[in-house]
Amino acid sequence: MKGHKDTIYKTVYQYNQVPVSAADMEKLQELARNCRDVRNSVYERYGGIRGLSKIYPGYTAQNEMTKSRLREQLNLPAVYFYLSIFDALGDIKSQWAYTKKQVEKNIRANPNLSPEDCHYLRFVMKQSQCFASVLAGGEPHLSGIWEERYAAVREKVDIHRLDGYLRRQVRRHLGKSHTDVADGFPASPKGYRYADHGIYLTTKERGKRIFIPLTDNNRYDRQIYIRLYPEERNIRISVPVEVRQRHPEGYEGELGLAMGLKCMFVTDQGRTYGEKYLEYQSALTDYVRERLPRHQKNARNNPGMKKYNAGKIRLERAMHGYVNAEINRMLETEKPEIVYFPKLPPQSKPGFNRRVNATVSMWQKGFIKNRLARKCWERSVELVEVFGKGISTQCSRCGTEGMKEENLFCCPSCGLVLPERQNTAGNVLGRGRALQGAAGSGHSVIQQIKRSGDCKEKGPENGMAKVF
Ligand SMILES: [Zn+2]
Numbered sequence: 001m002k003g004h005k006d007t008i009y010k011t012v013y014q015y016n017q018v019p020v021s022a023a024d025m026e027k028l029q030e031l032a033r034n035c036r037d038v039r040n041s042v043y044e045r046y047g048g049i050r051g052l053s054k055i056y057p058g059y060t061a062q063n064e065m066t067k068s069r070l071r072e073q074l075n076l077p078a079v080y081f082y083l084s085i086f087d088a089l090g091d092i093k094s095q096w097a098y099t100k101k102q103v104e105k106n107i108r109a110n111p112n113l114s115p116e117d118c119h120y121l122r123f124v125m126k127q128s129q130c131f132a133s134v135l136a137g138g139e140p141h142l143s144g145i146w147e148e149r150y151a152a153v154r155e156k157v158d159i160h161r162l163d164g165y166l167r168r169q170v171r172r173h174l175g176k177s178h179t180d181v182a183d184g185f186p187a188s189p190k191g192y193r194y195a196d197h198g199i200y201l202t203t204k205e206r207g208k209r210i211f212i213p214l215t216d217n218n219r220y221d222r223q224i225y226i227r228l229y230p231e232e233r234n235i236r237i238s239v240p241v242e243v244r245q246r247h248p249e250g251y252e253g254e255l256g257l258a259m260g261l262k263c264m265f266v267t268d269q270g271r272t273y274g275e276k277y278l279e280y281q282s283a284l285t286d287y288v289r290e291r292l293p294r295h296q297k298n299a300r301n302n303p304g305m306k307k308y309n310a311g312k313i314r315l316e317r318a319m320h321g322y323v324n325a326e327i328n329r330m331l332e333t334e335k336p337e338i339v340y341f342p343k344l345p346p347q348s349k350p351g352f353n354r355r356v357n358a359t360v361s362m363w364q365k366g367f368i369k370n371r372l373a374r375k376c377w378e379r380s381v382e383l384v385e386v387f388g389k390g391i392s393t394q395c396s397r398c399g400t401e402g403m404k405e406e407n408l409f410c411c412p413s414c415g416l417v418l419p420e421r422q423n424t425a426g427n428v429l430g431r432g433r434a435l436q437g438a439a440g441s442g443h444s445v446i447q448q449i450k451r452s453g454d455c456k457e458k459g460p461e462n463g464m465a466k467v468f
Pocket of ligand 1 (some may be wrong): 395396397398399400411412413414415416
C-alpha cells in the first residue's frame with residue numbers, strides 16, 4: 001500500500017456484537033481454508049527461484065492462476081480468490097526483497113570477488129530481466145542500452161562462475177513459503193458491505209451474504225482481514241488506516257488560545273490574530289439589519305430579496321475568507337504541536353447593547369471552530385478543547401480570582417497584570433496541559449469535526465479517533 005510521505009498506517013479492529021452462529025462460522029472457516037489453499041498454490045508455483053519473472057507486476061501469475069481452474073474447483077468467489085493471490089504474491093515479493101539484501105551483504109563481504117565481479121553481480125541483481133534469466137539458467141535477452149551495458153559488465157568476468165554463485169546464494173536465502181493455518185481471510189469492498197450496524201460478507205452461496213452485527217458503526221472502504229475465533233464464535237476485523245504523522249515540519253510546543261469577537265484569537269503569549277474580525281462581522285450584521293426587505297412574501301420571486309441575498313452572500317464570503325486566512329496565518333506563525341482552546345458556551349448571554357447582541361448572535365463561532373479543527377487536522381496539529389468555566393477570571397500565574405479593569409486582568413494576590421484575553425489564553429494553556437497530564441489525552445475535537453460533517457471529503461475517517 002502506497003501512502004503519502006507523512007502518512008503512517010495503523011490497524012483498527014472491529015468486533016462482532018453477538019456470537020456468530022455455528023453454521024455461519026463453519027461457512028467462514030471454509031472460506032478461510034479455501035483462501036489458504038489458494039495462497040499455498042501461489043507459493044508453490046511462484047515462490048521458487050524461477051518464479052521471479054512472473055511475480056512482477058503479477059499479471060502473469062494472475063492469468064495462470066485463473067487458467068488453473070483452482071477457483072472453480074474450490075467454488076470460491078472471485079473476490080477472495082484474487083485477494084489471496086495478491087496477498088501471497090506480496091509475501092513472495094517480501095521474501096525476494098529480504099533475499100536480495102542478504103545476497104548483497106554477502107557479495108560485499110566476500111574476499112574472493114574482485115571489484116569487477118561485484119560490479120557484474122550488482123548489475124545483474126538490479127536489472128530484473130537479467131536477474132530472472134540468470135537465475136533460470138538462461139541468457140538474458142536485453143535490448144537497447146541495457147544490452148550494451150550488460151555486454152560491458154560481463155566482459156572482464158567469468159560469468160559462468162558468478163552466475164552459479166548468484167544462484168546458490170539466492171537458493172540459500174529464498175525460503176519457500178507454505179502455511180497450514182486457516183484462521184482468517186481477506187476481503188475487499190467488493191466482498192463486503194456495511195449496513196444495519198454490521199457487515200454483510202460474500203459467501204460461497206451465490207447471492208447469499210452472511211450478516212455479522214458489529215460493536216461499532218464505523219465503515220471502511222478498503223481491504224480488510226477477517227480473523228476467526230471459532231472456539232469463542234467470535235471474529236475480529238482488522239482495518240489498516242492512514243494516520244498522519246503527528247508532528248511534521250517543525251511544529252512543536254503547546255499553544256493556548258482565547259477566542260473573542262473583537263479579535264478571533266489571542267495567544268498565551270499575547271499575540272493576536274483576526275483583529276479585523278469584528279469589522280467583517282459588523283458589516284454583515286448592519287447589512288442584514290438595514291437591507292432585509294420588509295415584505296418577505298413571495299421571497300423567491302421578489303427582486304429585492306434576490307438582491308439582498310446576493311449582497312449577504314458576498315459579505316459572508318468575505319468574512320469566511322478572512323477567517324480562513326487568519327487561521328492559516330496563526331498556525332503557520334505559531335507552528336504549535338498542540339492547540340488548546342476553550343469550550344464555547346452553547347449560547348451567548350443577552351448583552352447590554354442591542355447592536356452588539358445582534359452581532360454576538362450572528363458570531364459564527366461554529367464556523368470558526370470547524371475551520372480551526374479542519375486546518376489543525378490538515379497540519380497534524382492536535383486540537384484539544386478545554387473546559388471554560390471561570391477561565392477568564394482566574395489568574396493564569398497563581399490561580400487566584402482576579403479583577404478586570406479596562407481590558408486588563410489584575411491579580412490581587414501575585415500582582416499579575418496582563419491583557420485580559422492573554423490571561424484567559426494562559427489559563428487555557430494551563431488547563432490544557434493539566435488535561436494532557438491526566439489519564440486521558442483531553443477531548444479530541446476530531447469526533448466533533450466528523451459530526452459537523454466538515455471533513456466529509458478528506459477528513460479523518462469514522463472511528464479515526466480510536467487510534468490516536
Ligand atoms: Zn495571581
